[in-house]
Amino acid sequence: MMDPRTSAQDVTRCDLCETAVVQMHCDACLVNLCTACVGKHMISDESKDHKVVKFQARKSTPLYPGCTIHDKERCEMYCKQCDIPVCLSCLASKQHLGHELSKILQVLDEKKDIIMKERNELNKTIYPTYQDIASDVQNRMNQLEKEYGDLSTTITKHGEDWQREIDKLVKKLKAGVDEMKNRQFRILQKNLDEINNTLSDIKDEIDSMETVIDSNDLSKLISVSSYVHTYRYLPHKIIPSLPKFIPGKMHQEELSKMFGALSSSSLTSDKHGYSMKTSQKSLEGGSSPPVKQLLDEPETVTTINTGYSSYFANMACLSDDEIWTSGYGSIMKLYSISQGLLLKSITTKSGNSPSYIAVTKSGDLVYTDYNERTVNIVKNEKIEEVIRLQNWKPNGVYSTSYGDLVVIMYNDGNKQTKVVRYSGSTEKQTIQFDEKDKPLYTVDSRYITENRNLDICVSDNGARAVVVVNQAGKLRFRYTGHTPSPRKKPFDPRGMTTDSQSHILTAVYFSDCVHIIDQDGQFLRYIECGLSVPWGLCTDTNDNLFVAQFLKKQLRKIKYLK
Structure with a gap:
């Protein structure tokens, strides 16, 4: 079974x-x-x-979560000021009187949205990026294995070359030994032959003398001639001088210099070596955008008078033909570029001039109110407060490719500046210090934008720099202008925007121009076009540049890419 x-x-x-x-x-x-x-x-x-x-x-x-104060009570509300879930008994105790409360299900929905966005980011961007990094490291290890093998083979071959040269030298020295030995042997052999001949003569002389001595023949005795006196002069003694082998001293250091040495190896860490895989909505379903070249001479396409009374500062593209604008006064205006007509006006909730504006990916207008400490969104012409700050005041704002809001803000003493990323009203990331715990931004940081590679770019007029960090908030570079500068004026960045080529465009107030740099901070060119006091910038999907002329209160559309 x-x-x-x-x-x-x-x-x-x-x-x-x-x-x-x-x-x-x-x-x-x-x-x-x-x-x-x-x-x-x-x-x-x-x-x-x-x-x-x-x-x-x-x-x-x-x-529903259980209450940490009242046993067996469930929390159906959430106190935003205390940042904790609360139950009905908590509310009845008046502990949270006057606090901003939300239904906990709404808070959980927002939290779930954040988690889903972060999960999608992990799945679509971060995990594939780390896969690529792991593959890159493995490929580098494989390449190192091959290159170190080649290096060992080179050393072995060099050693074999040296061995052949040493063998030749040994053979030459041994040949010299044989030659000197043979030369001395020949001399000594000749000397020996001469001595042996003399010995033979002496022997014959002795035999002759013994014969005469034993004889009684007087005539023989008289006729004997003695040569003894010639043998009394002994031959010279030939003493060979033996050569010596004097080995050269092997000093390791000199030998290494002669043979060759290894240069030092190193491992460097490049914090900008990897970049996150791009997965913006604008790229979904497609590959990288086509490469566009800069025009030799940028050209003005159209000019629109905005009608602001004192100054015109900020813009945000709603579409390729519609653009939101703001300046002095509480009114934000939507213009048609092709018609040059005012389509719509929205008045801020407080009546203050909006500090900065942006447009979300869903097409809603966002503005910051510095004095009210709020970030607000306009939906169906109704203004909703998204973020209210305490002890901080919001400045520049931008809506990222993931739908987050990144906001520049100053503390009440105007001594600190930070960039905060929000998902809805929930704080997601704070960018304030570099790796040495030094401030990234001064208190005159104004405009903020996101590049296609997800870098966050801030124009910091107080530091006279464009400060660019990666998605994780790590400093990539600071751009402080190009020499020579137009009109020989200092670099004082204002509005910023980026395009499909990952160029970063920055309006420079005193120089009456726009700087274009690449995504790594390299200067490419200026856009001048007769600009007067350029301030806010934005680009549409066709890479047309829109410039707010601060004092003339004019909007300029400029074509700068082929």
Whole structure:
């Protein structure tokens, strides 16, 4: 008989009896149940508030968090000021009187949205990037293995070359030894031959003398001539001088210099070596944008008078033909570029001039109110407060490719500046200090934008620099202008924008021009076009540049890419 727990694997079984097909589910305990086991489960732990639903409706019942102060109470509200869940008893205690409260389900929905965005970022951007990095490191290791093998082979071959030269030198020295030995042997052999000949003569002389001595023949005695006196002069003694081998001293340092040495190896860490894979909405379903070249001479396409009374400062493209503008006064205006007509006007909620404006990916207008400490969004011509700050005041704002808002803000003493990323009204990231714990920005940082590679770019007029950090908030570079500068004026950046080529464009107030740099901070060119006091900038999807002329209150559309 087949085991019902292991047969029919496509059927989910009851967690209690492990045999019956599941029909119900307890959302509180996350337990699958058959009908017969529901009662058993309900009385198994009476301290819990069991939520048994049909299996198909599992996880549909919200599980409210328990209150940390009041036992057995569930928290259905959330105090934003205290940043904690609260129950009805907490509210009745007046501890949170006057605090801003939200339904906890709304807070959880916002949190879930953040988690989903971050999960998508992990899935679509960060995880693939780390896969590429791991592949890159492995490829580099494989390449290192090959190159170090080649290096060892080179050293071995060089050693073999040296060995051949040493063998030649040894052979030459040994040949010299043989030659000197043979020369001395020849001399000594000649000397030996001469001595042996003399010995033979002496022997003959002795024999002759012995014959005469034994004879009684007087005539022979008289006729004997003695040569003894010639043998008394002994030959010269030939003493060979043996050569010596004087080995050269092997000093390791000199030998290394002669043989060759290894240069030092190193491992460097480049914090800009990797960049995050781009997955902006504008790139979904497509590859990198076509490469566009800069025009030799940028040209003005159109000019629109905005009608602001004192100055015109900021812009944000809603579409290729519609652009939001703001300047002195509480009114933000939407213009048609092709018609040069005012389409719509929105007045700020407080009546203050908007500090800076942006447009979200869904097409809603966002503006910051410095005096009210708020970031606001306009939906269907109704203004909603998204963020209200305490002890900080918002300045520049931008809506990123992921739908987050990045906001420049100053503290109340105007001594600190930071960039904060928000998802909805929830703070997601703070960018304030570099790796040495020094401030990234001064208190005169105004405009902020995002590049296609997800870098965050800030124009810091107080530091006379464009400050660019990567998505993680790590400093990539500071651009402080180009020499020579137009009109020989200092670099004082104002408005910023980027384009499809990842160029960073910055308006420079005193120089009456726009600087174009690449994504790594290299200067490319100036745009002048007769500009007068350029301030805010933005680009449309066709890479047309829009410039706010501060004092003339004019909007200029400029073509600068082919």
